[in-house]
Structure formats: C-alpha cells, structure tokens
Amino acid sequence: MGIDTYAERVLGDGFLSPEERKRYRCQFRDELAKGHESMCITVWGTSTSGYGQLADTIFVWRVPVVPGSTHGGNTAKAVQECKEVAPKRVSAEVVKNFNHIINGIANVPKQLRDALANYIFRGDANPDNELEEEYVKFVLDLAAGQPINPELLVDGRAGNSRGGRGIGSTMFTAFWEACRQVLLPNASTEERRQDDVLYASGANSIADLKSQATEILQKLVSNGEIDVLPPIPDESWIRLQFVPNVTTNALAEKFTGALGVIRNVQTRTLRKEHPDQHFVNALTRYYLEWIIELRKNYSGIEFFGQDDKAKIPVGDKVPVATGVRPGKLKGFAPVDGPNPMGAMDHDFHNSNIIPSVELRCNIPNDISGSFFLGDKESGFGQIFVSLKDATFEPSNIFDHCASLISTTRKIGLNPTVLVLQTDGGPDHSLKRVAVQLALVGMFKELDLDHLVVLRGAPNGSARNKVERSMSILNIGAANVSLKRGQMPEWAEKRVSHCGSMQAVRDEARKVDAQREKALEQVRDLEEKLAASETASASATEDNSATEQSTNSAMTAAQASAASVQPTNLVGALSAASGSVSVVTNPQLSTTVLKARLDKVSGVASRDLEKEWKLSMEKPMKALAARFGRLTAGNHNVAVHPKPPESASKVLHRHLQEIDSKYTPSVNKKCHLDQVPDAVSWMSDHCLLTPYSLSIQKCSQKDCCGEIRTPDEHCQLAMQRQPLPRLDKHRPGHFLSRDASLKKYAKADNEHALTDMTDMPSFAQEKESDAKKMHAKRDKQMNADLGLRGWENKKVRGFLTCYNCGKRRCLYTKTVEDWDGAVNTVKQVIESLGHRYSCGDLLFDGDHPLSKVVVQKQSLTCESTIEIGYYNPSNAGDRVLRAKDICVHCGETGPTDFLLRLPQLREKNMTEGWHMLPTCVNCIAAGKKRIKKSGKKNEFQAQKEKRAKAVAARSST
Secondary structure (H helix, E strand, O other), rough: OOHHHHHHHOOOOOOOOOOHHHHHHHHHHHHHHOOOOOOOEEOOOOOOOOOEEEEEEEEEEOOOOOOOOOOHHHHHHHHHHHHHHOOOOHHHHHHHHHHHHHHOOOOHHHHHHHHHHHHHHHHOOOOOOOOOOOHHHHHHHHHHHHOOOHHOOOOHHHHHHOOOOOOOOOOOOHHHHHHHHHHHHEEEOOOOOOOOOOOOOOOOOOOHHHHHHHHHHHHHHHHOOOHHHHHOOOOHHOOOEEOOOOOOHHHHHHHHOOOOEEEOOOOOOOOOOOOOOOHHHHHHHHHEEEHHHHOOOOEEEEEEEEOOOOOEEEEEEEEEOOOOOOOOOOOOOOOOOOOOOOOEEEOOOOOEEEEEEEEEEEOOOOOOOOOOOOOOOOOOOOEEEEEEHHHHHHHHOHHHHHHHHHHHOOOOOOEEEEEEEOOOOOHOOOOOOHHHHHHHHHHOOOOOEEEEEEEEEHHHHHHHHOOOHHHHHHEEEEEEEEEEEOOOOHHHHOOOOOOHHHHHHHHHHHHHHHHHHHHHHHHHHHHHHHHHHHHHHOOOOOOOOOOOOOOOEEEEHHHHHHOOOOOOOEEEEEOOOEEEEEOOOHHHHHHHHHHHHHHHHHHHOOOHHHHHHHHHHHHHHHHHHHOOEEOOEEEEEEEEEOOOOOHHHHHHHHHHHHOOOOOOOOHHHHHHHHHHHHHHHOOOOOOOEEEEEEEEEEOOHHHHOOOOHHHHHHHHHOOOOOOOOOOOOOOEOOOOOOHHHHHHHHOOOOOOOHOOOHHHHHHHOOOHHHHHHHHHHHHHHHHHHOOOOOOOOEEEEEOOOOOOOEEEEOOOOOOOHHHHHHHHHHHHHOOOOOOOOOOOOOOOOOOOOOOOOOOOOOOOOOOOOOHHHHHOOHHHOOOOOOOOOOOOOOOOOOOOOEOOOOHHHOOOOOOOOOOEEEEHHHHHHOOOOOOOOOOOOOHHHHHHHHHHHHHHHHOO
C-alpha cells in the first residue's frame, strides 16, 4: 500500500497527499519525531501501479509516546496488508532498495531487518533457518499485534543529527565535539576557500580520530566533568559525518556533514603574505593601466616578464625525477617491456638545470583582459626559455639583461618604452647596485626612451605574469627523469665525494690550481727533455759489460760502475768471482723524462668545469627539445642558448662610457664612491622606489641622444606613475590611478612620486599577532637549547636574504651538533635555490634538526642585523669569522664608508657604549646606532660629552 493508505489505516488520517509526495521525507520525519526516541522502524519496498513497480513505502510502524489501545491491532493489520500487496517474485533490486532505505532511516540490527523482509516478501520470517530466534519472534509478534521487545530496536535518529538540522539531538553529540577538538584546531585551511570547510590534518586516519576523541572524553570522566563515558560510534558511522568529496555521487546521500570536515589530499597553495602586497598590487595596476593607455595609440611599448624556474634535478649516476608532480598528465609506456617511467625517488645529486624564462606579455585593450598570452585572434604573448647549468652558470643580472636584449632582437622588436616585471630575487633585487647598473647598461644598449622595472613584494612572486609560464613548462618536465653524461674517470673520481654544487665548484678550483702547477712542470720537463736528447745524440752507445777483478775494498769495476751517470744506469750485476757487470743506456734519461712529461701533461690538460658542462649537454638538449614542442597561445615555446660572455661585456662598456672609472667589480654601495660620474648620471635619469625603477632619457642630446618616441606620444610615454596613497573615503583601499595623478599634479612637489607614507613596511605598523607568536617561539627556543640570549659564540653560519641582502645567523648548541648537520644544511639551501627570506626556517617543527640548527623566526627584512652575527672579542670562542657589516642595511666597505667602533669613537658617536658598525648612508638617514652588550665606558662618555660641548661653542 502507499504511504497515504498507511496514514489513513494506522494514524486515522492521511498526513500526506499525492501532490505532496515529493516532500514526504521531511513531513514523515516530523511525524515520527513525536514518537519514542528509541523505537522506530521504517520499511521500504515496491508497490505495483499502472506504470509498473515503483519504489514506495510498504510498511511503517512507530511507537507513540502514549500507545493507544488500538495501536497494536492497527500495526498488525498494516503488516498483513503490506504482505498481501508485496510482489510474489522479488528481484534483487527490490531487496537492495529495501535494505538501503531501512539502513539509512532506521538503524535496526541486520537480522531483524532480514526477518522483516522475509516475512513481507516471502511469507516466512526465517525460511532458511539462518536467523536468531529473538528476531524471528519479534517479527511474528509484530504481525500478530502482540507486545514486542523494544530492546532489539535502535533509533537511527539518535546517531544522525544531519548537521544539526535534523529531528533532534544525538547520543553522540559529546563524541562529535571531541572530534572537532581533534580536527579543527589543527586543520590546514585552504587559502582561497569561500566557506567553512577545513582540510582535516589533526588525525591521520579514522581509527586515530576515534582514539584521540575517546582519550579526550576519558579525561573528562577522570576529571569528574562528566559522570560516565558517552557512547562511542563505530568507525563506519564516524566516516559518514564528514563532508563528501563528491557531492553529486549517490553515495553522498549517506554523509551527514556533521563535523564540517572534508577528507582531502594536502595542496601546497598557501602563501606567505608580505604587508606591502596590497601596496604592490595597486602600484602594478597603475602601470598596467598606463601600458594599456599608451599601447592603444602607440605600438612602441613592450611588456616583458623575467624569472628563473625552479631547478630541475639531474642524476649523477642514475636518472632522477624532475620533481614535477604530473597531476592528470600521464606518460606513455609499452605494454610489453620495461617501464621507462622509472626514476630514483630521492634527491642525492649535484647536477641541476636552471630554465631562465622570459615572457613577452600580451597587452589587452582593457584591464580585465589577459596580460599572459592573449586570445587566439589578437594575442601576441610568447614564452622564451634558455637552459643553464646551475653548478657553473648561476643566474646573473648581466646575463639576464643580455638575454632580454637578444630576445627582443631575435623577434624583431625595437621598442622605445619597455616595462619589465621581475620577482625581486637575488639576481633582480632593485636594492642591489649591480642590478641597477646592469639595467642602466640595458637601457643604453636598447636605446630606450623609458625603462620601467617592477618587482613583486617578498613572497609575492606568484602574482607576476611570467609565473603562469611555469605551469606550461611543467608539462614538458612531467614524467621525465634525467641523468648527466659520463665524464672521464679522473673527473668522476674527483666529484664522487662532493655532496653539493658548491663542493663541485671547490673541486674545480683545485683542479685549476693543479693544472697551473702542472703547466709549469711541463715547461720545465720540456726543457730538460730537449737537453737530454741533445746529450744522448752525441754520446757513444756502448752496452757491453766491463768485467774487472781486484782484491781491494773497491775494485776498478766497482769504481767504473759508481762513475756512471745515474740517469743512464740500467743496473749493476755482481758475480760469484767478485766481478761486477754494469749495464747502461744513454737513452734512459730521455725515456724517463718522456714518461714524466706524459703524466704531467695529462694533469695539465684537465679541466673539470669543461668536462662537467660537456656531461650536462645531453640532458639539457633533451629538455630543450621537449620544451620546444610545447605550444602556448599562438606560438611555440622558443628555446634559445644562453648568450655568450661577450654580450655581458657590451653592457659593461656602456657603463664605462658613462664613467671611465667603472669596472665590473663595482657592485656594492660601498663601491659607488669609485664611480661619481655614474652616481650623478643615475641621480639625474633614475627614479628608484622599493618596488619600481624608472630610467628615462634626458633632453640633452649629448648625454642620451635623440628621443625616438613620436612627439604626440612622448608626454604619455614619459609619464612616471605615482606611489599609491590610501583612499580616505574607502578604508583599506588605495586611490585609483586617475585620482592619484590628479593628487600629485596638485601637489607640485618633486618628491611626490617617492612618497612612501602609506606603504605598510615604511609606516612601521604595530607588531602583528604572527610576529608576537614568532617572538614567543624564539624566546622558548633560546631557553630550551640554552643559547644564552642568542650569543655570538653559538653562531655557526649565516644565510643572506634574497630580498634585502641582510645576513641572518644559524645557531647550534654545540660545535658537534653543527658538524653533524652542516651537510644537510647545504642540501636544504641548494634545494631552495638559495632563496632564503628573513623569518623563514630551514627546518620546520617536524624535522629532526628543527631543534638542532635554529634561527630567529621573528626577523623581517626591516629588522637590524643580529648582535650574535658580530665576532666575539676572543677569536678562539668561535670558528666563524664574519666580516663587519652595517647593522641596519647589511652593507660592507672601507672605514670611510662603514664606521666601526674606532671610527665611531673618533666622531664622538658612541656615548661610551660599544656600538655596532654603521654605514654613513644609514647615519645620514637618521637611523640610530645599535649598542652591543657590555658595560658603559664612562671615561669615553665624558670625553665625547666634552668634545660635543667644545664643538657647540665653536659653532656659535
């Protein structure tokens, strides 16, 4: 019978109409909720209608709160009617549907369910004699209207609250709360999530989750907070409280989502945000809008992105996987035969390939368009790659500039305005003098009117346009394992003990030193060999043995043998008669010299760097071929060789034209005093901010030549974009480009374009919660390891931040700890591509070395140099001897640039304290001197006080 018939027979009045059948579940549950919590059965089956067999309610039985006198009879009558209308021949689909529904709504024992199904569909509760008697008796009593045993019933509603939106509370509420304590505080949140779904990581399995939650409840019982241990569900029921991974699957109907947690694989999408990221985004948008505006009327502007892809590992003796997670990309392998997809699963290798990537960005007609490749109709974006050996061809800013010049010329571009976007890494940081000078050289070589260089905020390189190229290149690197070629035996032996790229470089330098020494030996041996051959040609060859006998202590024959030149003596043989035979060979000395010359010549011809590069050619060619077959937009990926060294020398020549005193060794702030003309030129033509650099031609033709941009576009082409300022009418937002341009036009201030008032790092906002947490962690680590206030005696090494160039210390408790960990430290640094940033930890909390080699996590790029970096007074207290650097900016230099303690005392700037080195630039900028720990020198303080007083009187 249908559910409406049941309602009329059992309840006396139908609570569902045929028109409301689609909504019957909710109403039916509401009706059942009025009954007893632990006594409810709902049975589902099929009924026959004019349209065939349809899934419908055959039988429903419930126990009211106060059972009426006719309840048992009505139930028995309903059971009998269900039995009569049930199909006589039951298919497996009907039984499956019956079991599915009753398991989902009524959590009754399996044998009770089978007994009830047997009675309705087969007429006998236990036809195969497989069920226990108590379940069979329950069904027979139910059908006869007799009292039944309610202990056999389990109410499914008690274990299923359906996310708190069901028919009431659940007996497992306390357990679910304990599960949330395990999961949610330790779950890793997806960065771009739009809801409250978290990725579970507090437990590594369902069994582990059940165990941890039970322990929490057990502690509550032990503490007396609850009387008895709450019910603990089965693991299968716990699994159903998660959010289903596939919501469209039929299986998802069984999940309740009560825990609000989804089981998922960890994704590495979280990023460390820098406080200036929003500021940089606004500045980048200003320039993008400017590019679009200029491009609409003038085609002489180009937009490029430049960056290095992560190092691709290359095996030394066996193939090593490239490290690219292929995702859904699968390779091809023969069905019969060995699998070519095999590769080593570890990274014990010293060989790496650096793909240097350049992207010619598409320029759309609107800011919402694509700056990557563009559409198929008008997009002109293209990817360019050059491959380099990471060991002997590390990234260099002059090489990057030479490569960009080569790329623009190969594709026939001759822009007058060029915009370059980089990530601000060690080879692109605008703070570095070498980077600024290289960009000036490129500006000169391309004869640009305006060069704009944009860099991202620290840890924000993912927002650069060129980063999108990496996913395309990953297709070519997926399912690939690489191995370098075989070097000569001597070369393989020399690098066999090397554990890092730096060790290979050191070994190459040793081979070079040995080669120079061997070349000197070759020249010496060649001279000796020429003299020996001349002497041998004029000598008389006499190989006959001379036999003479005498009874004296030294016979004449022995004297003759002793007189033979050692270089010509082959041997001397004595006989029993006392005679001695002397064997000589005038060519012996020449033969020995030739053998020595051959051996030394072999050493003199050795070049480990050359052999290494030859061995890397094969994997680089293979990878270049795969990259070259990739298609991006309307073009293939272009792979071109690394520019020759002569291309970089061109940039140096342009700098020498600006300042004749310039040399390639000028690459630091302390060297700028050597090139005053270059400094003057840059101050006139360059505008530098922390995240942008603008270089423009001046109006003097003798200095910069003709401006190539047409006059009608020159004003817009030479427009420098202002730094973002906060919008007072929209808190948390910056002014638009148009509003900023109007604001600066009204200001009429030459410093308006460098006003960093609203840049968060410049404003020095209050300490964030994360920084406080890191400071607390540093304090705890200092106490746990006994570092005694991060003293300088515990410093074993330092790392250089690729954003700010400052040195950050590595500490260990003992020297033995450092000796055991130093090789692992080198490998980790190389795996990071030498891209360490202030505050990053080499070893996280789960690594066994996390409490052996420690760092300060609270440091930022704005922090000063750690006091522990500077050498202790007693040289024997520490093996590491560090160079003095400025405590504020990290620059080094001579005493007239970097003022150390003697110079600071001479200038009366210590106030009696032991001050750390400070450069003249930081002093001129008004930065305070930082004092080292120790007592105040009162005598020095009084001396400086008197000197200042005298200077004050003399000035008045």
